[in-house]
Amino acid sequence: MAKIINKTKKIHTSKEKPISSEIKITSTKFIKGVVGDDSILASDIPQIAFIGRSNVGKSSLINALTNSKISRTSSFPGRTQEINIFLINESYYLVDLPGYGFARASGLGREKIGELIDSYLFNSIYNQKRIVLIIDANVGMTERDITMYQELVHHEKDFIIVANKIDKMTQAEYHKKMTELKKLVGESRVIPFSTKKRKGIEALTDEIFS
């Protein structure tokens, strides 16, 4: 696959980039779950959206960032079926999206979920301040992840990649997988992460609020 450079990546000088997180999340509120268009998505409050394969840990990551249990998680894929919106510090929306790529017998089917995600991210007037594309560090980029990555680049979205579940790997596997990942995503920023071991939280917090 051809290497794609994320042109929207921001370059920070050491002066601009805080060494440690200056933002602390002090309040988190669930606002609502929406399926499709909703005026809340057009509000002026900046949105940070979390996207990735079903079961990759999007909801867990929102809980880790906010140090809460506000977003429902599950060991079964397909838990999140709506676009769930959380207000943090009374000033940002964290947007927890359903996962892509999982065929489920009940609830919204895979196609409908795909349409819901695409219409929010790409076919609407809605604008995200930042998108966090979460992949499973152990599995690497699946075809669906690569398609999503290419769409984000194509639509010139401001995004970063989080490689979650690094706690499940040995050091050797970690280095191998991270090298493979960097080859695929060029200069896009990748943050190694574990919601379980609470690794990468500060780096991600700095990145999404910068």
Ligand SMILES: Nc1nc2c(ncn2[C@@H]2O[C@H](COP(=O)(O)OP(=O)(O)OP(=O)(O)O)[C@@H](O)[C@H]2O)c(=O)[nH]1
């Ligand atoms: N080992 C490990 N497990 C994790 C990590 N993050 C999440 N998980 C587990 O992965 C499973 C799925 O987590 P969720 O946060 O519900 O995943 P999701 O991406 O929101 O899934 P959907 O809502 O179905 O799209 C749960 O069993 C979590 O405990 C991690 O960093 N390490």
Ligand SMILES: [Mg+2]
């Ligand atoms: Mg979820």
